[in-house]
Amino acid sequence: MTAIPLALDGYLDDLPVPGDDGTIARFRVISSPTDDVADETVFACSTVEPFIAYALLTEIQPGDLVRISGYLTFPDRLDQGGPRLAVDSLELLAPAPARYLVEMVLDRYGPYIVVLDPEADAVPVFTEAGTWVGHAPNPDAITDLIAAYEAGGPSTDGN
Structure with a gap:
């Protein structure tokens, strides 16, 4: 050889x-x-x-x-x-690029539940009891939406 x-x-x-x-x-x-x-x-x-x-x-x-x-x-x-x-x-x-989500996933942020959908930019957010919090415009804005909700802010739609 x-x-x-x-x-x-x-x-x-x-x-x-x-x-x-x-x-x-x-x-x-x-x-x-x-x-x-x-x-x-x-x-x-x-x-x-x-x-x-x-x-x-x-x-x-x-x-x-x-x-x-x-x-x-x-x-x-x-x-x-x-x-x-x-x-x-x-x-x-x-390293390989981050693997992207291929299906809808539920995730927790303390007592909050978020729905991550690879086909949508907005992220619906609920409390663990099922109370509607709002839509975060993107995954990076989830914590801002939760902070506004906890502070009793005027808008819970993420805009």
């Missing part, structure tokens, strides 16, 4: 799994030189380094931008699988 030194930046595709070929962990990294889906390459990676496996399991999450380096190997025969990147260094470049 030919081994080619390689370093690349890409996104961790999924959580690592234990290796069954003498490696500690196997995982995939997606790299794209143009950020266009058509140009993406998925690299099958593995490592024998315990500190890399530990970082993958405790510090790095799917979607994080990482820089990896190691040796890209190509099998001698087609029945031995595809190319593999044996990773010997890993660096977190940027």
Whole structure:
């Protein structure tokens, strides 16, 4: 097998799994030189380094931008699988963006209940007893609405 030194930046595709070929962990990294889906390459990676496996399991999450380096190997025969990147260094470049809500969620603010809906900007707010407090225009304004309600302010509609 030919081994080619390689370093690349890409996104961790999924959580690592234990290796069954003498490696500690196997995982995939997606790299794209143009950020266009058509140009993406998925690299099958593995490592024998315990500190890399530990970082993958405790510090790095799917979607994080990482820089990896190691040796890209190509099998001698087609029945031995595809190319593999044996990773010997890993660096977190940027964490994944915050995961956005995909469905309606109820949340608590002390004795208040808020309804977070990813399809609406306004946030309905109630007391835990069900008393209407008002609409906060956005999630950042929830505490202002609650403070106005507790102070007996003139408006409880969030405007």
